[in-house]
Amino acid sequence: GAGVSQSPRYKVTKRGQDVALRCDPISGHVSLYWYRQALGQGPEFLTYFNYEAQQDKSGLPNDRFSAERPEGSISTLTIQRTEQRDSAMYRCASSLGWDGPYEQYFGPGTRLTVT
Amino acid sequence: AQRVTQPEKLLSVFKGAPVELKCNYSYSGSPELFWYVQYSRQRLQLLLRHISRESIKGFTADLNKGETSFHLKKPFAQEEDSAMYYCALNGNSGGSNYKLTFGKGTLLTVNP
Numbered sequence: 388g389a390g391v392s393q394s395p396r397y398k399v400t401k402r403g404q405d406v407a408l409r410c411d412p413i414s415g416h417v418s419l420y421w422y423r424q425a426l427g428q429g430p431e432f433l434t435y436f437n438y439e440a441q442q443d444k445s446g447l448p449n450d451r452f453s454a455e456r457p458e459g460s461i462s463t464l465t466i467q468r469t470e471q472r473d474s475a476m477y478r479c480a481s482s483l484g485w486d487g488p489y490e491q492y493f494g495p496g497t498r499l500t501v502t
Numbered sequence: 503a504q505r506v507t508q509p510e511k512l513l514s515v516f517k518g519a520p521v522e523l524k525c526n527y528s529y530s531g532s533p534e535l536f537w538y539v540q541y542s543r544q545r546l547q548l549l550l551r552h553i554s555r556e557s558i559k560g561f562t563a564d565l566n567k568g569e570t571s572f573h574l575k576k577p578f579a580q581e582e583d584s585a586m587y588y589c590a591l592n593g594n595s596g597g598s599n600y601k602l603t604f605g606k607g608t609l610l611t612v613n614p
Contacts, residue, residue, distance in 0.1 A: 429588050429604030432600075432603070435601065446601075492547075
């Protein structure tokens with residue numbers, strides 16, 4: 388079946404522009420997660436949703452970053468006024484649930500480059 | 503605070519040799535530990551978790567709470583094992599599986 392999909396796969400933007408990264412989870416998956424991975428580092432948690440509710444946004448680095456999942460399915464991570472330090476791979480994952488040992492399935496990632 | 507350390511950035515072995523990828527963690531409670539793998543041009547995927555106590559693709563990992571380690575081992579490496587391996591920790595108790603904390607990863611190369 389279809390896995391987690393993310394779009395765009397690659398995004399190059401100029402400093403100061405806003406970007407929106409999209410994640411389409413596996414159908415029926417309740418929980419959705421966003422991670423950011425800088426070069427040479429492991430993925431770092433940003434935020435997560437159960438259905439449409441944002442449960443934890445403690446990993447968002449500052450108020451330029453926001454995420455939503457209005458209908459409990461597709462999620463958008465928005466970065467306003469991008470800076471060069473925002474350049475990274477942004478990974479989305481989804482799982483069947485959260486209250487148990489559910490596997491997180493990852494998408495292919497969006498490679499963001501801010502010039 | 504929770505932290506995962508993978509001391510080796512790169513690990514190179516020959517086919518058929520044993521391989522051990524090291525992972526140490528720091529967490530005050532009772533953690534859940536995972537190994538994730540990313541093969542070339544593929545997405546990140548779960549390899550194994552400590553609560554399952556299973557062997558996947560010949561790999562095993564034992565949680566050693568005394569040494570706070572969760573090393574990944576395979577007795578005979580294969581060329582198809584070449585990949586980036588990440589150790590991850592879920593520090594939330596009660597089985598909730600979110601907010602994974604990842605190590606920086608180890609790139610394993612298995613030479614013919």
